[in-house]
Amino acid sequence: MLGPSGSGKTTLLRLVAGLETPTSGRILFGGEDATHRPVRERRVGFVFQHYALFKHLSVAENIAYGLRVRPRATRPPDKEIRRRVAKLLELVQLSGLGRRAPAQLSGGQRQRVALARALAVEPRVLLLDEPFGALDAQVRRDLRRWLRELHDRTGHTTLFVTHDQEEALELADRVAILNKGRIEQIGTPDDVLDRPATAFVAGFVGEAVRLPVELAPHALRIGGQAIALDHGLPSGAAALFVRPTDLTLAEPFGDNRLTATVVSVRRRGPARRIELAIADRLPTVEIELAIGRTVHQGQAVHLRLLTPRLFAS
Amino acid sequence: MSVAVQSWSPSWPPAIPKPGALPGFGITFGFTLTYLSLIVLIPLAVLVWRASGLGLDGIWRVATTPRVLAALETSFVISAAAALVNALFGMIVAWVLTRYSFPGRQPIDAAVDLPFALPTAVAGIALAALYAPNGWIGALFEPWGIKIAFTPLGIFIALVFIGLPFVVRTVQPVLQDLDREIEEASATLGATRRQTFFRVVLPALLPALLTGIALAFARAVGEYGSVIFIAGNMPFKSEIAPLLIVARLEEYDYAGASAIATVMLVISFAALLAINLLQAVSRRRMGDA
Numbered sequence: 001m002l003g004p005s006g007s008g009k010t011t012l013l014r015l016v017a018g019l020e021t022p023t024s025g026r027i028l029f030g031g032e033d034a035t036h037r038p039v040r041e042r043r044v045g046f047v048f049q050h051y052a053l054f055k056h057l058s059v060a061e062n063i064a065y066g067l068r069v070r071p072r073a074t075r076p077p078d079k080e081i082r083r084r085v086a087k088l089l090e091l092v093q094l095s096g097l098g099r100r101a102p103a104q105l106s107g108g109q110r111q112r113v114a115l116a117r118a119l120a121v122e123p124r125v126l127l128l129d130e131p132f133g134a135l136d137a138q139v140r141r142d143l144r145r146w147l148r149e150l151h152d153r154t155g156h157t158t159l160f161v162t163h164d165q166e167e168a169l170e171l172a173d174r175v176a177i178l179n180k181g182r183i184e185q186i187g188t189p190d191d192v193l194d195r196p197a198t199a200f201v202a203g204f205v206g207e208a209v210r211l212p213v214e215l216a217p218h219a220l221r222i223g224g225q226a227i228a229l230d231h232g233l234p235s236g237a238a239a240l241f242v243r244p245t246d247l248t249l250a251e252p253f254g255d256n257r258l259t260a261t262v263v264s265v266r267r268r269g270p271a272r273r274i275e276l277a278i279a280d281r282l283p284t285v286e287i288e289l290a291i292g293r294t295v296h297q298g299q300a301v302h303l304r305l306l307t308p309r310l311f312a313s
Numbered sequence: 314m315s316v317a318v319q320s321w322s323p324s325w326p327p328a329i330p331k332p333g334a335l336p337g338f339g340i341t342f343g344f345t346l347t348y349l350s351l352i353v354l355i356p357l358a359v360l361v362w363r364a365s366g367l368g369l370d371g372i373w374r375v376a377t378t379p380r381v382l383a384a385l386e387t388s389f390v391i392s393a394a395a396a397l398v399n400a401l402f403g404m405i406v407a408w409v410l411t412r413y414s415f416p417g418r419q420p421i422d423a424a425v426d427l428p429f430a431l432p433t434a435v436a437g438i439a440l441a442a443l444y445a446p447n448g449w450i451g452a453l454f455e456p457w458g459i460k461i462a463f464t465p466l467g468i469f470i471a472l473v474f475i476g477l478p479f480v481v482r483t484v485q486p487v488l489q490d491l492d493r494e495i496e497e498a499s500a501t502l503g504a505t506r507r508q509t510f511f512r513v514v515l516p517a518l519l520p521a522l523l524t525g526i527a528l529a530f531a532r533a534v535g536e537y538g539s540v541i542f543i544a545g546n547m548p549f550k551s552e553i554a555p556l557l558i559v560a561r562l563e564e565y566d567y568a569g570a571s572a573i574a575t576v577m578l579v580i581s582f583a584a585l586l587a588i589n590l591l592q593a594v595s596r597r598r599m600g601d602a
Contacts, residue, residue, distance in 0.1 A: 019497050039500040046501040052494035056516040056595075066502035069512065114498075121502055 001161045002168040003178030004204065009161040012178070013127050016159060017044045029124055045118030045156070049130040051110045053102040059113050060085050060098035066121035088116040091150070108139040115147075119154070126158040132167065144171060165205060169193065177201050199239055199311035208241040208309070209285050211278070220308070223279025227256040227305065233312050241309040244273070247287045249295075250304040258303040260285075262295050276301065357578065364571035375572040380548050381557060385573075388554040389580060391465060392533035395472035399529045400522060402473075403480025410481070411488045425481050428474055433538030440471055441543040463545030468553065471539040476529030483525035487518055519595045527588040534581055 001009045014020040016027060018039035026035045034042055054062050061068075063085045067076055076084070089095050092112040102110055111131055118126060131147075132140040148171055151158055162168050168175050169189040177184045177192055177200070185197040196202035203210050214221040215238045220229045222240065231238075250257055260276040263284055267273075272289045287303075295301060364372055375381060410422050428436065444451045444461040451461055461467050491514065499509040537555045544551045554577055561570035 017501055019501070039497075040503045040505065042501075043503070044501055046498065048494045048498060050492070050494065052492060052498040054495060054499075054513055054516075065499070065504075065512075069499075069502065069504040069508045117498075117502065 001159065001176045001178055002165060002205075003163065005163060007178040008181040009163070009178050010129055011181075013129050013159060013161050016125070017046050017127050018042050019046075043121060043124050045115075045121060045123030045126045047111070047114050047118050047126070047128045047131045049133045051102070051107075051114045051134075053110055053114060053117070055102055057102075058098065059094065059100050059102060059105070060089070062102065062113055063088050063098075063116045063120050065117060084120065088120055091119070091154075092116045093146075106139075107135050108143055111135065111143065115150075119156070123156065126156045128158065128160045130162055131160075132164075133162075140167070147171065169205075177204065179204070196241075196309065199241075199313070202241040202309050202311060203239075206243045207286075208243045209283050211240045211242060211282055211285070212313075213238050213240045213310070215310070215312075220310075222258065223282045225258050225278070227258065229256075229305075229308060231308065231310050233310055236312065238310050238312050241311070242285045242305075243307075243309075244286045244288050246305065246307045246309070247276075247285060247303050248306055249287070249289065249293070250302045252302045256304065258305065260301055260303055262297055262299045262301060264297060265289075265295060276303070278303075360571055360578065361575055363567060364575040366568050367572055371568070372572040372575060375569050376576040380552075381554070381573055381576075383549045384552045384554040384557045385576065385580070387465060387468065387550075387552060388534055388577070389584075391468050391553075392472055392530055392536075395469055395476055395533050396526045396530035398469075398473055399476040399480045400526050403477055403525060403529075404484055404518070404522065406477070407481045407484040407488055411485055425478050427478075428476075429478050433475065433536065434542065436474060437471060437539035437542030440474060440539065441467070444470060444543065462543050463547075463551065465544075465551050467543040467545065468540050468551060471543050472533040472536060475536055475539055476533050479528035479532060480522070480525035483521045483528065484518055487521040491517055516595070520592050523588055523592045523595065527585055527592075530588075531581065531585060534577065 001012060003009050011020060015022050018027075018034070018037060022035065026033055028034065029042070054065065057065065060082075064081050067081045067084065070076075075081075085098065086095070089098055092115055094109060094112055094116070097105065097109070102113065105113065115128075115131070132143055135143065144167055160168070160171055169192075172189060174186060175189055175192050176186045179200045185192055185201045187195070187197075192201055192205050196205065199210075202208060211222060215231060215233055215235050216226075217235060218228060218230055219226055220231060220240070247258075258278060260278045263275040263277050265272055265274055271291065274287050274289050274295060275284050276287065277284050289295065367375065376385070406425065410418065410425075441462050442448050444467055446452065446455045446460060446462070448462070454461060459466075461470060495513055495517075496509050499513045500506075504512065535555065537553075537559070540553055541556055544553060544556070546552050546556055554573060558570045558573050558577075561567075561573065
């Protein structure tokens with residue numbers, strides 16, 4: 001579940017867990033109505049952004065907690081609990097740290113303990129609320145890959161909440177894009193990136209810039225410039241969403257060129273980012289440029305629009 | 314008598330702290346020692362010195378007379394009972410004040426401090442009037458043959474009264490800062506509310522609760538003003554040790570008074586030390602030490 005802050009991702013996750021009560025609607029677990037089930041009977045594995053480990057218990061006892069609080073009839077014997085804790089510690093690659101206190105672990109290690117604790121109760125669904133939100137970039141990347149592998153191995157149905165697109169698109173089989181408490185689109189990462197269902201999705205995913213444009217039959221007008229385009233939309237005002245890969249520098253001759261001025265040139269990763277102004281009143285757009293080519297600030301350039309992402313407004 | 318409670322570091326040998334962001338370990342440590350000596354240690358030393366005129370066996374003789382023993386037992390047993398009752402009810406009050414918002418919360422919160430502010434003699438007179446056989450509350454118990462004022466039960470009530478704020482005020486901030494997510498985590502792992510409270514919330518509150526108990530106990534042991542009005546002060550029954558000390562002073566028996574005071578001092582110190590050690594253990598288990 002991906003969306004900007006305040007879009008309701010966490011609330012939705014907490015509704016699924018039973019930590020919040022819905023005012024309307026139902027929550028189904030594999031076809032079974034769980035709307036009125038108390039949290040502890042839902043068997044969900046919840047992982048919080050700030051770990052929420054029990055500070056007074058050792059790492060091993062944190063993991064064992066869900067088994068120890070079971071009623072006597074279903075509680076595994078002590079030896080079995082210890083065996084399962086050891087197995088989970090191994091699964092989250094923390095073997096040998098079972099006797100440490102949570103305060104003695106790094107952030108990434110703590111979050112893995114929290115995950116092991118959630119897995120210990122054999123949850124029907126794993127709910128992760130921005131689990132890597134409090135960690136630094138390098139640890140995030142490592143944990144993300146590790147979590148994907150773990151998921152493939154254990155096969156738990158997992159709901160993952162994040163505001164980080166890269167994380168969502170890399171981890172998820174299906175992405176739900178949320179905005180203002182509503183789901184805008186559910187689809188594969190390819191769906192939401194290449195076939196956005198709404199203007200919001202088009203603007204939110206993939207660093208897009210929204211440009212106001214005017215549509216005429218077979219033509220698109222943008223900031224005083226016009227290009228021919230078969231857009232198939234009714235004439236009138238519309239929004240064009242431009243990602244850094246949607247525009248490319250072009251030779252000045254030929255049809256359907258836009259002209260723009262270079263505002264700034266910055267190095268970003270293996271390429272350069274060029275910030276361009278198509279017209280004075282419009283937001284600037286960015287494109288990627290290979291290192292071999294050079295442009296200068298203030299230079300006029302010609303652009304070709306590769307992928308028009310248009311939504312009537 | 315009021316007793317400062319500090320936590321004891323479990324590490325040994327103690328390391329001299331490295332200079333932090335704020336310098337001045339030498340000056341502040343020196344100041345602390347001098348200040349503590351002037352305000353706490355020297356007066357207590359004089360007390361012991363006064364008593365030492367009797368010699369160790371002299372002190373022992375004074376302390377083991379039946380009347381003194383009875384008074385010491387009354388003081389310490391009832392203080393401990395009052396501190397434990399305050400632990401339970403103080404925690405409930407702190408819980409209600411931090412977890413729920415309701416009209417009148419602010420005035421109730423402020424009222425918790427009244428036992429601090431009131432002159433203890435005023436509290437004693439008010440309590441005695443209320444719990445006397447013809448008082449509002451005392452009259453309710455009279456038909457059942459239960460006497461509250463002028464019995465050990467009255468002492469207990471006075472000590473609960475003056476000790477309440479200590480537990481509330483030590484537990485309240487910790488409860489406020491307690492991460493609600495650990496309770497939610499406990500619930501998602503299948504724990505009942507009861508299990509969540511006893512396995513997750515209470516251990517987190519324990520260090521603060523122990524501090525509160527220690528303070529309430531220390532205050533109760535030293536309490537004089539409110540107790541003498543409601544206790545009835547009958548030897549062997551409802552006579553507290555501080556009263557006995559005052560009685561000895563009025564008879565110009567300074568050595569005897571000092572002897573009883575010294576015994577109280579030793580017992581109080583041992584009790585507070587024990588609570589502090591318990592606290593250090595529970596802190597260490599929280600990973601803070």
